[in-house]
Amino acid sequence: MVRAAARGLYALTLxxxxxxxxxxxxxxxxxxxxxxxxxxxxSFANGMETPxxxxxxxxxxxxxxxxxxxxxxxxxxxxxxxxxxxxxxxDAALIVGGWVVVxxxxxxxxxxxxxxxxxxVLAAGVGSVLVAYLLVNLxxxxxxxxxxxxxxxxxxxxxxDNLRDLWSLLTGDHExxxxxxxxxxxxxxxxxxxxxxxxxxxxxxxxxxxPTPAGAPTARERYxxxxxxxxxxxxxxxxxxxxxxxxxxxxxxxxxxxxxFASLAGLxxxxxRPAPARPARAGxxxxxxxxxxxxxxxxxxxxAGYHERFADFYFDEAPRVRAFxxxxxxxxxxxxxxxxxxxxGFPALSGTGLMLDAEAWDAxxxxxxxxxxxxxxxxxxxxxxxSTPPG
Numbered sequence: 001m002v003r004a005a006a007r008g009l010y011a012l013t014l015x016x017x018x019x020x021x022x023x024x025x026x027x028x029x030x031x032x033x034x035x036x037x038x039x040x041x042x043s044f045a046n047g048m049e050t051p052x053x054x055x056x057x058x059x060x061x062x063x064x065x066x067x068x069x070x071x072x073x074x075x076x077x078x079x080x081x082x083x084x085x086x087x088x089x090x091d092a093a094l095i096v097g098g099w100v101v102v103x104x105x106x107x108x109x110x111x112x113x114x115x116x117x118x119x120x121v122l123a124a125g126v127g128s129v130l131v132a133y134l135l136v137n138l139x140x141x142x143x144x145x146x147x148x149x150x151x152x153x154x155x156x157x158x159x160x161d162n163l164r165d166l167w168s169l170l171t172g173d174h175e176x177x178x179x180x181x182x183x184x185x186x187x188x189x190x191x192x193x194x195x196x197x198x199x200x201x202x203x204x205x206x207x208x209x210x211p212t213p214a215g216a217p218t219a220r221e222r223y224x225x226x227x228x229x230x231x232x233x234x235x236x237x238x239x240x241x242x243x244x245x246x247x248x249x250x251x252x253x254x255x256x257x258x259x260x261f262a263s264l265a266g267l268x269x270x271x272x273r274p275a276p277a278r279p280a281r282a283g284x285x286x287x288x289x290x291x292x293x294x295x296x297x298x299x300x301x302x303x304a305g306y307h308e309r310f311a312d313f314y315f316d317e318a319p320r321v322r323a324f325x326x327x328x329x330x331x332x333x334x335x336x337x338x339x340x341x342x343x344x345g346f347p348a349l350s351g352t353g354l355m356l357d358a359e360a361w362d363a364x365x366x367x368x369x370x371x372x373x374x375x376x377x378x379x380x381x382x383x384x385x386x387s388t389p390p391g
Contacts, residue, residue: 008263009189009193009262009263009265009266010185010186010189010259010262010263013185013189014181014182014185015296017181017185018181021169021181038182038252041054041260043252043253044253044256046253048253049088049089050253050256052084052088053085053088053089053092053256053257054256054257054260056081056082056084056085056088056092057085057092057095057230057256057257057260059077059081059084060078060081060082060085060099060226061223061226061230062081063077063078063081064078064222064223064225064226065219065222065223065226066219068217068219068222069103069114069115069118069217069222069225070114070115070118075118075121075122078118078122079121079122079125079126082096082099082122082125082126083125083126083129083130085257086126086129086130087129087133089254090130090145090146090149091237091240091241091254092233092237092257093126093130094233094236094237094240095229095230095233095234095237095257096122096123096126096233097123097232097233097236098229098230098231098232098233098234098235098236099119099122099226099229099230099232099233100119100122100123100229101229101232102225102228102229102232103115103116103118103119103122103225103229104116104119106217106225107119115217141357141358142358143358147353147354147355147356147357147358147361148354148355151249151353151354151361152245152246152249152250152354153244153245154244154245154246155240155244156244157244158243158244159243159244159246160243161246161247162184162241162242162243162245162246162247163242163243165180165184165247166184166188166242169181169184180247182251182252183247183250183251183252184247185252186251186252186254186255186258186259187237187238187241187242187255187258188238189258189259189262190234190235190237190238190255190258190259190261190262191234191235191238191239193231193234193261193262193265193266194230194231194232194234194235194238194261194265195231195235196265196269197227197228197231197265197268197269198228198231198232198235200268200269200272201224201228224268227261227264227265227268230257230261230264231261231265233257234257234258234261237255237257237258238255238258241254241255249354310339313339313343314343318343318344321344322344322345325346329344329345329346329347330346331346331347331348331349332344332346332347332348332349333348333349333351334348334349334350334351335351335352338350338355349369
């Protein structure tokens with residue numbers, strides 16, 4: 001029961017923030033209806049990349065704990081899971097980088113050359129897969145990085161807009177808070193959990209001890225190495241998203257590893273504490289807290305209500321629209337996530353620029369996307385997708 005209390009830490013910490021910033025229970029968006037309280041792994045059961053990201057991260061930790069870092073089979077599984085994680089979300093390369101940094105640090109503290117070799121193999125293997133991915137993109141689409149990813153980042157030019165936004169929320173600016181807190185809180189909570197776990201590990205100093213008689217870390221030690229590596233990666237990812245990625249372009253689905261890690265870090269903190277003197281009473285208290293938390297989350301969640309309008313459009317309205325236009329479908333200038341194009345099947349261009357190909361991006365940047373929608377004048381200006389279009 002103690003362990004169960006630490007799971008779902010993101011959802012439990014989001015509830016009071018949701019109520020505080022929202023002003024009233026059940027408030028929502030005029031355009032989309034009541035906004036759900038996203039915060040559990042159920043939120044990642046969708047058609048996006050997040051389920052694959054969570055599965056790849058779970059496989060990475062599983063292989064590290066069960067197979068270790070010293071055997072060839074373990075290294076192969078570790079590299080494969082890490083490569084899948086990066087291919088699911090490119091920014092997860094920062095998570096893998098955190099593992100490499102921690103493996104090198106532990107190998108230096110313990111004078112363990114095999115751990116250093118594992119770090120180098122992991123870095124080289126994932127780096128090779130990533131380079132191959134970029135080369136394929138360059139050959140096929142004339143861009144090494146996807147336009148959607150490159151358009152969202154200002155790297156290497158940092159911006160303080162997200163930090164100002166966070167500060168304004170914490171100091172009482174509640175306007176549009178619900179539309180921003182679920183985008184900001186995964187970064188903040190992940191960074192806090194990572195900093196706390198690393199501080200506990202550094203204070204404990206257990207990694208400075210001599211290696212075990214077998215010469216390799218135990219399963220428990222490997223798990224702690226995995227958590228520490230993830231903590232370094234989560235800190236780097238939070239810093240990157242806060243400083244280089246516009247808030248509109250990201251949200252909870254951007255940081256599935258950070259959300260899962262927060263619960264793992266909470267569980268680790270609970271496991272480090274001594275058992276309570278009266279486990280029966282403590283178990284009852286924790287059970288009551290979990291029940292109250294679940295009830296509040298269900299009351300605020302309303303995932304069915306939020307998605308009802310999308311379902312009505314897909315099943316009821318879209319067929320009537322398709323029948324109205326018949327054999328001469330219109331061309332759509334779509335904003336946001338492409339739900340209209342998906343439901344209607346009409347030709348569509350992305351108004352945000354995030355779902356354009358290289359030629360369409362150049363036209364969007366030059367301000368001629370609607371006048372010549374990437375079919376007539378295709379002279380490429382080849383401007384960087386990180387640039388801001390004029391006007």
